[in-house]
Amino acid sequence: MPQFFLNKRLILLLVSIIFLVALIGFSLKERTELTWPEQFIKDTTGFVQLIFHKPAQLVAGFFENIQDIKNTYKENKLLKERLDEYVTLEAQLQTLKKENAELRAILKKKESLRDFVPIQATVIGRNPDRWQEIIIVNKGEQNGVKKDMAVITPEGLVGKVQHASQFTSTVQLLSALDQKNRISAYVQGKENVFGLIEGYDEKRKALLLKEIPFDAKIEKKQLVVTSGLGGIFPKGLPIGEVMEVVPDQYGLTKMVYVKPAANLYDIDDVIIVKRKIGETLQEKEEAK
Amino acid sequence: MKKLFLPFLATVFFMSESIFIDLWPKDELYQQYVFVPRFLLIFLIFLTVYVTQTHGMVYGLIFGMLYDIVYTEVLGIYMFSFTLIAYMMAKAMKIFHNHLFITCFLSMMAVSVLEFYVYGIQLLIGKTNMSFHDFYSHRLLPTLVLNVIFIILCSYPLKQWLVKIGRREREE
Numbered sequence: 297m298p299q300f301f302l303n304k305r306l307i308l309l310l311v312s313i314i315f316l317v318a319l320i321g322f323s324l325k326e327r328t329e330l331t332w333p334e335q336f337i338k339d340t341t342g343f344v345q346l347i348f349h350k351p352a353q354l355v356a357g358f359f360e361n362i363q364d365i366k367n368t369y370k371e372n373k374l375l376k377e378r379l380d381e382y383v384t385l386e387a388q389l390q391t392l393k394k395e396n397a398e399l400r401a402i403l404k405k406k407e408s409l410r411d412f413v414p415i416q417a418t419v420i421g422r423n424p425d426r427w428q429e430i431i432i433v434n435k436g437e438q439n440g441v442k443k444d445m446a447v448i449t450p451e452g453l454v455g456k457v458q459h460a461s462q463f464t465s466t467v468q469l470l471s472a473l474d475q476k477n478r479i480s481a482y483v484q485g486k487e488n489v490f491g492l493i494e495g496y497d498e499k500r501k502a503l504l505l506k507e508i509p510f511d512a513k514i515e516k517k518q519l520v521v522t523s524g525l526g527g528i529f530p531k532g533l534p535i536g537e538v539m540e541v542v543p544d545q546y547g548l549t550k551m552v553y554v555k556p557a558a559n560l561y562d563i564d565d566v567i568i569v570k571r572k573i574g575e576t577l578q579e580k581e582e583a584k
Numbered sequence: 585m586k587k588l589f590l591p592f593l594a595t596v597f598f599m600s601e602s603i604f605i606d607l608w609p610k611d612e613l614y615q616q617y618v619f620v621p622r623f624l625l626i627f628l629i630f631l632t633v634y635v636t637q638t639h640g641m642v643y644g645l646i647f648g649m650l651y652d653i654v655y656t657e658v659l660g661i662y663m664f665s666f667t668l669i670a671y672m673m674a675k676a677m678k679i680f681h682n683h684l685f686i687t688c689f690l691s692m693m694a695v696s697v698l699e700f701y702v703y704g705i706q707l708l709i710g711k712t713n714m715s716f717h718d719f720y721s722h723r724l725l726p727t728l729v730l731n732v733i734f735i736i737l738c739s740y741p742l743k744q745w746l747v748k749i750g751r752r753e754r755e756e
Binding site for chain 2: 311312313315316317318319320322323324334337338344348349352356359401419421422423425426427428430432458459466501533559561562571
């Protein structure tokens with residue numbers, strides 16, 4: 297036994313294993329904020345990443361452009377057909393918007409769950425070991441990003457901010473959502489059906505919308521959007537469309553497979569969404 | 585200036601993994617299979633073999649820590665394994681004949697050991713529920729294929745570089 301303890305390397309190994317377990321335990325703890333050394337390292341590497349990333353992306357973008365030019369003719373034809381439709385929709389939207397604003401003025405209700413401030417951000421890195429799908433973007437707390445904010449692309453919701461450091465932040469994509477992270481959402485229809493997005497089905501490439509009442513009427517192709525009831529996300533961000541409705545494992549509620557509207561893999565630029573309504577409340581509280 | 589070359593090279597390898605994944609076209613292949621670039625690990629192994637063991641271990645510790653903080657947000661996993669693999673590699677090279685082919689072969693072993701180790705930890709902390717079969721066919725094999733291609737392309741120039749740096753270090 298004494299010989300065992302004299303072996304320096306073995307002791308070093310054991311100590312480092314203990315250290316490893318402690319570190320893993322520390323980082324798995326529910327953390328609202330990263331420690332400052334982590335933030336500092338993240339910001340520094342984020343800066344270096346930005347330097348490396350820009351030229352690489354330019355080169356890749358050039359090849360992509362060549363690909364795009366090949367398809368231009370086909371796409372142009374299709375888009376022209378759509379254009380007329382778009383003009384009428386646009387006109388309708390404008391009148392509806394105006395009407396909405398007037399009605400709100402009558403009700404003296406200025407704020408809406410839908411209002412948000414967009415923060416544009418560029419992806420500067422990606423987790424190379426893809427156990428968790430995480431992307432790193434170039435906006436941080438200094439730009440107003442906070443933990444748990446929604447992250448969207450023009451097509452729809454892609455994820456939420458996992459951690460924000462001063463100048464960069466990490467975004468957890470929807471495809472990596474674990475059971476603890478839920479998003480309050482509803483299915484748009486004659487009657488809105490509310491549920492929670494919980495988890496992602498890797499094989500079917502679909503999000504799972506759970507906790508839906510058994511008698512709810514849901515059809516394929518209906519839109520699923522955020523409800524804004526969760527506290528941080530604004531209302532009305534598109535998530536996807538209904539793929540299939542199945543009873544869940546106990547048969548008491550229904551579960552809906554939702555096909556994400558945005559491409560969860562191909563992401564270059566994102567918009568971080570800062571809700572307006574909660575923020576003003578918070579500021580008032582802080583002022584007190 | 586020459587002193588800065590080694591840290592710079594390590595940084596390039598560190599960044600290259602993220603850039604590689606980001607620029608890879610996100611096609612069916614990407615969505616179906618998970619191929620992880622382990623360029624940094626291969627670099628660390630070559631560093632251990634052709635410069636010194638201490639270099640390999642120190643760089644393993646520092647860049648492992650960076651990897652943990654920047655990419656995975658679970659501290660300790662890569663910091664521990666990169667250092668340990670560098671140490672094991674130095675011990676292994678005392679047994680084997682020092683030849684480029686052996687180094688390449690051992691690098692592939694190290695890549696698969698690392699994959700198994702990270703898979704084990706992810707299972708342990710409950711961040712994944714991937715079955716072993718899925719892990720083997722959708723993760724381990726594509727990863728090995730990618731890294732073999734990388735080694736075939738880069739091992740020779742990398743060796744020449746590091747041998748030169750190693751000679752200079754020993755002279756000082």
